[in-house]
Amino acid sequence: MDLVVHSASLPHTDPEASLAFYRDALGFEVRSDEGDAGGRWITLGPAGGTGTSLVLEPAGARPGLTTAERRTIAEMMAKGTYAAITLATADLDALHRRLRDAGAELAWGPTDQPSGVRDCAYRDPAGNLVRITQA
Template identity: 45%
Template sequence: MTISLQYYHITVLDPEESLGFYRDTLGFEVVNDVASGGHHWVTLGIPSQPGLEIVLSDPHGGRPQADGDSLQELLVKGVLTNVVFRTDDVDATFEHVRASGAEVLQEPTDQPWGPRDCAFRDPSGNMVRFLQAQPVAQNA
C-alpha cells in the first residue's frame, strides 16, 4: 500500500491577497481558481513536486456561519495553521521571503533537533516555516 499527500488546505482571509505570497514570492503555480456561493478557493501546485498541491480557501467556504466565524477568529490570532516547507538553502529562502515584505517570526536558526529553519507569517497570519535538513554525519 502506498500513501502520499495530495493537497493541504490553508485557511486564509483573502485567497486573492494570499496569492502574492504563495504564488509570487514562493513560486507556486495556480492549478485551479474557483468561486462558488460567494466564496473563493485557489489550488496551487508546487513545480518541484508534481501532484502535491496546496489549497487557499476562506474560513466560511463550505462551513456553517458559526464554524467559519470561529475559524476566522483563530486565523486572525495567528494560531490556526503552521505550514512547514523544505528548502535546500534556508538562508537564501529567508532573504528572498524577507525581501517580499513578509513578517519575520524567526531568522534562520540551527535547531538542537537537527534542522536549520526560519519562520514568517503569511498575509493572513498563518505561520509558514522553511526547513533545511542538516547533512547526516558520515562515520569515519
C-alpha cells in the same frame, strides 16, 4: 495499499494577497483557481511539480460550521494560531532573503534549533504559520 498526500488546505482571507505570498514570493505555480463572489479555492504547488498541492480555501467555508465556530476560527487566524504548514528548501537563507525582500511577515529565524534543524517561519497574509526548514 499505496497512499500519498494529495493536498493540504489552509484558510485564506484575501485571495490576491495569498497569491502574492505563495505564487510571487514563494514561487509556487497556480494549478487551479476556482470560485466566485462566494469564495475562491486556489490550488498551488512547487513549480513543475506533480506531487502534493496546497489548497487555499475561504476561511470558515467548510460546511456544518456554526457561527460561533466561524468566529473562533477568525479569532485564531488573527492571532496566527489556527493553521500551519512546514516546507523544506535546499537553500534556506536564499529563500529567507526572498521572502524578506517581498515584505513577508517574519515569525522567527533563520535559527539553528537544538534538534539540529535549521529553520525560519513566516506568517502568510491570513496569519497561517509557514515554517521552512533546511533540507
